[in-house]
Amino acid sequence: MPQTNTLISKKKKPVNTIRVLFILFCITIPILNWLIFYVYTNFSAFFMAFMNKDGVWSFDNFTRFFNEFTLPTSQISEAFRNTFLTFGILLITFPLKVLVSYFIYKKVPGYNFFRIVFFFPTIIFSVAVSMVFTRMVGESGIVSQVVRDMVGLDYIPELLADSRFANWTVLANMIWIGFPGDLIIWGGTFARIPTEVLESGRIDGVNWWTEFTKITVPMVWPTVSLQMVLMFCGIFGASGNVFLLTKGDYGTMTLSAWMYLQMYNNVGTVDTTNVFNYLSAVGLCITVVAVTISLLIRRWTDKAFEEVEF
Amino acid sequence: MFKNFQRKSPGEIILHCFVSLIFLAVAASYLYIFIWAVLAGFKTHTEVVLFPYDLPTVWHWENYIDVFTLLEVNGNNFWDMLFNSVWFSVVCVGAQQLTTVTFAYCCSKYTFPGSKLVYPIILVMITLPLYGNSGAMYTLLKTLGLIDSYAQVITSMNAFTMFYLYYTAYFKNLSWTYAEAAMIDGANDFQIYFRVMLPQAGPIFGALFLTQWISIWNSYDSALIYLPNTPTLPVGIYQFNTEMIYRARLDILFAACVIISIPAIILFTVFNKVITSNVSLGGIKG
Numbered sequence: 227m228p229q230t231n232t233l234i235s236k237k238k239k240p241v242n243t244i245r246v247l248f249i250l251f252c253i254t255i256p257i258l259n260w261l262i263f264y265v266y267t268n269f270s271a272f273f274m275a276f277m278n279k280d281g282v283w284s285f286d287n288f289t290r291f292f293n294e295f296t297l298p299t300s301q302i303s304e305a306f307r308n309t310f311l312t313f314g315i316l317l318i319t320f321p322l323k324v325l326v327s328y329f330i331y332k333k334v335p336g337y338n339f340f341r342i343v344f345f346f347p348t349i350i351f352s353v354a355v356s357m358v359f360t361r362m363v364g365e366s367g368i369v370s371q372v373v374r375d376m377v378g379l380d381y382i383p384e385l386l387a388d389s390r391f392a393n394w395t396v397l398a399n400m401i402w403i404g405f406p407g408d409l410i411i412w413g414g415t416f417a418r419i420p421t422e423v424l425e426s427g428r429i430d431g432v433n434w435w436t437e438f439t440k441i442t443v444p445m446v447w448p449t450v451s452l453q454m455v456l457m458f459c460g461i462f463g464a465s466g467n468v469f470l471l472t473k474g475d476y477g478t479m480t481l482s483a484w485m486y487l488q489m490y491n492n493v494g495t496v497d498t499t500n501v502f503n504y505l506s507a508v509g510l511c512i513t514v515v516a517v518t519i520s521l522l523i524r525r526w527t528d529k530a531f532e533e534v535e536f
Numbered sequence: 537m538f539k540n541f542q543r544k545s546p547g548e549i550i551l552h553c554f555v556s557l558i559f560l561a562v563a564a565s566y567l568y569i570f571i572w573a574v575l576a577g578f579k580t581h582t583e584v585v586l587f588p589y590d591l592p593t594v595w596h597w598e599n600y601i602d603v604f605t606l607l608e609v610n611g612n613n614f615w616d617m618l619f620n621s622v623w624f625s626v627v628c629v630g631a632q633q634l635t636t637v638t639f640a641y642c643c644s645k646y647t648f649p650g651s652k653l654v655y656p657i658i659l660v661m662i663t664l665p666l667y668g669n670s671g672a673m674y675t676l677l678k679t680l681g682l683i684d685s686y687a688q689v690i691t692s693m694n695a696f697t698m699f700y701l702y703y704t705a706y707f708k709n710l711s712w713t714y715a716e717a718a719m720i721d722g723a724n725d726f727q728i729y730f731r732v733m734l735p736q737a738g739p740i741f742g743a744l745f746l747t748q749w750i751s752i753w754n755s756y757d758s759a760l761i762y763l764p765n766t767p768t769l770p771v772g773i774y775q776f777n778t779e780m781i782y783r784a785r786l787d788i789l790f791a792a793c794v795i796i797s798i799p800a801i802i803l804f805t806v807f808n809k810v811i812t813s814n815v816s817l818g819g820i821k822g
Contacts, residue, residue, distance in 0.1 A: 245646075248725035252642030256635050256695035263673070263691055264661075271672035329559070334552040336560065341812075342805065343563040349800045350570060351754030353774050354793035358569045361588060368589065405562050410747065413812050434548045459663045469757070481667075489670050489761050502671025509668010520664050527663055 275507035279500040287507030302508070305479040308393065312480055313464040315397055316404075316457065323407025324450065328442070330409070331416035341413075344406035355403065356470035360386060363395055392476035400466035408453075415449045416442075448533035455530045459520050462512050481512065570797075577791030584786040599791045606788050609775045612767055614792075621768040624759065625752045628692040632699075633745050637737055639695035640703035641729060645712070655704065658696050670761070677762060684766045699744055706740050707733075743814035746807055750800050769796050 278284040294300040326344070330337045347355060363369045363385040370382045373391065377383075385395040419442065427437050443450075468474055468483035469490070485505060492501045520527070544552070576584045577599050579592040607614045643654045674683075682688050714736075715728050723731070734741075756770040767775060773792055804811070 244724045244726070248729070249642055249646055249648050251726075252638045252646075253648070255693050256639040259635070259690070259693050260696050263676075263694065264696065267669050267672045267676055268666050270676065271666075271669040274672055275668075326559070329552070329555045332552070334556045334559065336556055340559050340563055342808065343566055344559075345804060346566040346570060349750060349754070349804050350573075350797045351756075351770050351773075351793070351800075353756055353770050353777075354573060354790075354797065355569060357777065357789070357793070358572055366588060402562075402565070410812055417813075433545060434551075455663070460665055462667060463665065485668060485670065486757065489674065493674060493761055494764070498671070498674075502675065505671045506668050509666070512667045513665075516667070517664055531659060 271506040271509060274503045275510045277499075277503050279503070281499070287504050288511070290504065291508055291511055301474070301479050301484065304477060305474075305481045305484045308477075308479060309462060309464050309481045311393075312397065312400070312466060313457075313461050315401065316464055319401060319404065320407075320454070320457065323404065324412055326406050327409055327412030327416060328438075331413065341409070344409055347403045347406070352467065353470060356399075356467055359399055360471060386472050387476060389476045392472055393478045396466040396468055396471050396478045399471060403467070411449070411453075415446050419445050448530065451526070451530040452534045455523060455527045458523055459516070459527075461519065462516055485509065570794075573790045574794050577787060577794050579787050581784050581786050584790070596787065599787050600795065603788055603792045603795055606785065607772065607776060607792050609767055609772045609779070610765060612765075612772065614772075617767050617769045617772040620763070620766050621753065621770075623686060624688070624763070624768055625749055628689050629745060629748045629752055631689055632692040632694060632697075633741060633748065635693040636695040636697065636699045637703050637734070637741055638729075640700050641707050641733060641737075644704050644707040645715075645733075654700075658700050661696055662698060674761065682762075684763055686766075688762065699748075702740065702744060703737070706737060710736060739810065739814045742807070743811050746803065746811055750804060753800055 275287055276283055276285070278286040291302070294302040295306070297303060330340055330344075334340075361367055365382055365384050367382075367385075370385055373385060374382050383391060385391040423441060423445075424437065427441055432441070463482050465480035465482040466478075468478050468480050469486055472478045474480075474483050474487055485508070488501055488505045492498050572588075575592060576588075578595045578597070579587075580594075580596060583590070583592060604614045607617075609617070612620075639654075642648075643651050677683050677688070677691070682691070710733070714732050718728050718732050754770060756768075756774050759768045759771045760774065763771065769792075773789065773796070776789060776792070
């Protein structure tokens, strides 16, 4: 019946000026910000990647990148190796970090104390922690003395200024600082497990190991899955505290430190075009690989985001 | 402390004590770093260098006062840097969180052209990180005159982040009946949002604001690039440290580190419960 249809649509759509204004008020700023500082900058970086130092279209940046990439002694290939090494360590330590939150949730002796102190590396700012750490592993540092005795050197090594130790020292620093993991996210996740489920398990005589493997882990699996997905997607960002500890010297360079150092070393100088263009080209190459990885794990990602609750 | 042991098996008790010992060792190392910095702040510069592990022979309390006058970098004194720090942590994070919570509310409660696209776009942005755009970003900010500018706050009005997912989930679960009641009473969309809906999001807003504030308060990396001559406190400390070849005052440096950490420690300890009980990423299968 066409008549009623027009009637309904006439009735249904009075233009609500205030509502339109409200929606515009909510969305204008974020959308403009996104268009300018995300869409525009990324497009602009894409074009910069294909510009040589005279601003002419060319593949110079990519040729340079592949030459450096294939040369094992170059900073770029060192950065790739270290990024993958760092990622591997993050992957191995991931379950341990989850266990830290688990045991705090399980109220091990002193859990209230740990719940505060384990936030210290986040609260005390990283510049200070790195400065103290640098002293601990320096010439007169206590850690260096332990290393001397372990390795059997006749002098005290400066761990961050010695190619034999520097990279492992940066990684050790990362493991040490990151030991507590993401207490906020995991604390919240474990706290959501309904206590009745665990109680009834206990009444049925389930021991703690069965409880952990058969009840707790399966229940928090969506969060595990999401965190793993995010980790794989951010693989090229994997880095310890390279900038503050070594500035990428003594074989410690990672990709994110390299990109940061390109900015840090050059923003004050007169002509930054070439540096920025090369940085964009390297970034584009990394992005292509990252996108491939993301697409390969697409099904896993979709499932992870579907199942998790924020 | 041991009352939690009552219902645990012996094996579990042994495991928990063992884990607790490992935790204690790590916690002790964190505390040691902090105490070391506090003590270094009480020493003289020479003592910090020559006797880093001894107690100060004379306790120089005045170091913690001198920080306010001696910590100077490129013509910026402590109070300038404090102002910069407060501006770029409180105002920027506040702007970012307000933009995000408003945008998330609008997208979850209203339909407008493209409203269904926002969520998938943000998911793609989170799972497909783009690298190497900082050169383009710097060029853009320079063209807009935003390097070293307080107006840089507009770059943080960014709603396309992980925070969007938290707020969207929050509003999805929030009952719409209050809004309907307000609508019957003749409230318009602005009044419903600011008087009814936004106040209800207070706890999660506070929790996300605080976590983000702590990380920005302590961060140096983007400020070092985009605000080189408008240093925030962490940047100031970093530059003070690199310039120390000329005027060595490690005692002042570490005293400053301690003073700067105090606001974050106090806020974190006071609001610990708010932070840990409102932010969660869970998904319980059962």
